[in-house]
Every structure is written in structure tokens, then in C-alpha cells.
Amino acid sequence: MRENRVIIITGVSKGIGRATSELLCSLGYRVVGWGRNAPPFEHPSFRFIGCDVTEPDQVNAALEKTMNLWGSSAIYGLINNAGFGLFGRIEELPIDDWYQMFNTNVHGLMLATRALVPILKQNGLGHIINISSIAGLQAMAQTSAYCATKFAVRGFSHSLYAELREFGIKVSCVYPGSVSTNFFDLIPGIEPNEHMLRSEDVANLLRELLETSPNFLTVDVEIRPLKPGGGRK
Ligand SMILES: NC(=O)c1ccc[n+]([C@@H]2O[C@H](COP(=O)([O-])OP(=O)(O)OC[C@H]3O[C@@H](n4cnc5c(N)ncnc54)[C@H](OP(=O)(O)O)[C@@H]3O)[C@@H](O)[C@H]2O)c1
Secondary structure, three states, X not given: OHHHOEEEEEOOOOHHHHHHHHHHHHOOOEEEEEEOOOOOOOOOOEEEEEOOOOOHHHHHHHXXXXXXXXXXXXXXXXXXXXOOOOOOOOOOOOHHHHHHHHHHHHHHHHHHHHHHHHHHHHHOXXXXXXXXXXXXXXXXXXXXXXXXXXXXXXXXHHHHHHHHHHHOEEXXXXXXXXXXXXXXXXXXXXXXXXXXXXXXXXXXXXXXXXXXXXXXXXXXXXXXXXXXXXXXX
């Protein structure tokens, strides 16, 4: 079954997207990564397609190329992973950062989903997995723009699961706590560390979601580091 399934993952150069691409390829899935930069690995089941998810033309072209590679009937999954966060006080965060976060985290995810849904409807099955954040469940100070994007992902996902379930298409939303990735390169004062979640473990969760039985729909999954501060001393 895995061999016949094509999974599209956005944002594959590093972090969760890269780990998930590697894991799914190693298990026999065919993975197409859509991103601005290719990941530093090769696998016979992996193809990279250059795509900035904020650009509608590039998203549509990436889908066209994906269908040319392996046909449309094999396309099963879309993992909307591309995203980033910039934190700061409301009056200090540059307005362009707001727009760029919304364009990537919300509009990019919406564009990829919108392009793919007609194909999945044609196929009569599929699974869209959106990566939100605990910042999409619980707001924190000085993260208003990022929280707003991740709350939007939650609302979008909930509406879509209700809309698409009758077509045999699953929509799931994942809310990770801190994951040790390059995400924190853009956030002064927080360093990735061993107490955070690992990309490999998030990848494994995404695999589990893809492999639930046909009539089983997971709507939301919240995941957290067990001991974010390192535990009791
Ligand atoms: N790390 C965490 O603590 C954490 C927690 C909760 C949720 N998340 C979410 O998890 C997702 C993955 O983040 P990560 O932790 O793996 O961070 P990461 O290591 O920085 O990876 C982010 C990926 O998104 C890609 N990307 C960004 N903008 C893009 C665009 N416009 N078009 C295509 N690709 C784009 C990046 O590619 P290039 O920059 O190479 O183009 C990169 O591959 C994000 O949605 C993030 O919000 C992360």
C-alpha cells in the first residue's frame, strides 16, 4: 500500500519536513517535497520540486509537475508543514513580517490544499495533515502574529474536515510544542535543546496518522515535550 501512495510535503529542506520525508521514503512511500530549498539527502522514492508556497502560480505548477511524475491517481497525502515564526511586541513587529507569516503559514497552506482537493475528490480518498502549533491552541504574550496564523490553521482544518469527510478525505491538525529544529534560528533567546520534541518523533506521529484505518479520522493531535525544563532536579 505504501509503495502506491504519493505524499506531498511542503517545506522539506530541514526540521520536521525533512525528517518526515526521510522516514516516509524509508518505509516505501513516494514523497514529493515542495519547497524553496532542497533537503541534503537523496532517495529513489524522493523528488524535490522548487516551490515557494506563498506563490499561487508556483503551487499550481508544483502540482502539475507532481502529477506528471507519478500520475494523479497515486496522490494520497498532503502534509502542510512549511512555516515559520517571528515573535515581538505588536507595535514593534514589522508589518511585512506579519504579512509574510500569514502568506506562508496560512495562505500557503490554503493554496496547496485548494489545489489538491479536486484531485483527492477524484481519487475518492486522501489525507491532508496541517501543522499548527500549541500556539494555535494557547496564546502567549509577544507572539500575536504567529499565534494568529496558527489559530487560523486550526479553524481552517476544522472547517475542512467537516467539508471533506463525506468525500473520503481525512483532514487532521497537529499542534506540536517546542521541537528542536532551525525554527528557533529566527527567535532570539531560545535555543533548540534536548528537552524539546525531536523531528524524528513528530515524523513518526505523522506516519501513524497516515496509516490509520480507512474509517478512522483523527481531527486534532496535541503533542508536548514531557519535561520541557529538564524535569525535577
Ligand atoms: N519547531 C517548533 O518548535 C515548532 C513547534 C510547533 C509548530 N512548528 C511548525 O512546524 C513547521 C515546520 O517547522 P520546523 O520546526 O521544522 O522549522 P524549520 O526547521 O525552520 O523548517 C521550516 C521549513 O519550512 C520551509 N519554508 C518556509 N517558508 C517557506 C515557503 N514560503 N515556501 C516553501 N517552504 C517554506 C523551510 O524551507 P526554506 O527556508 O529552506 O525555504 C523549511 O524547510 C512550521 O509550520 C512551524 O510553524 C514548529
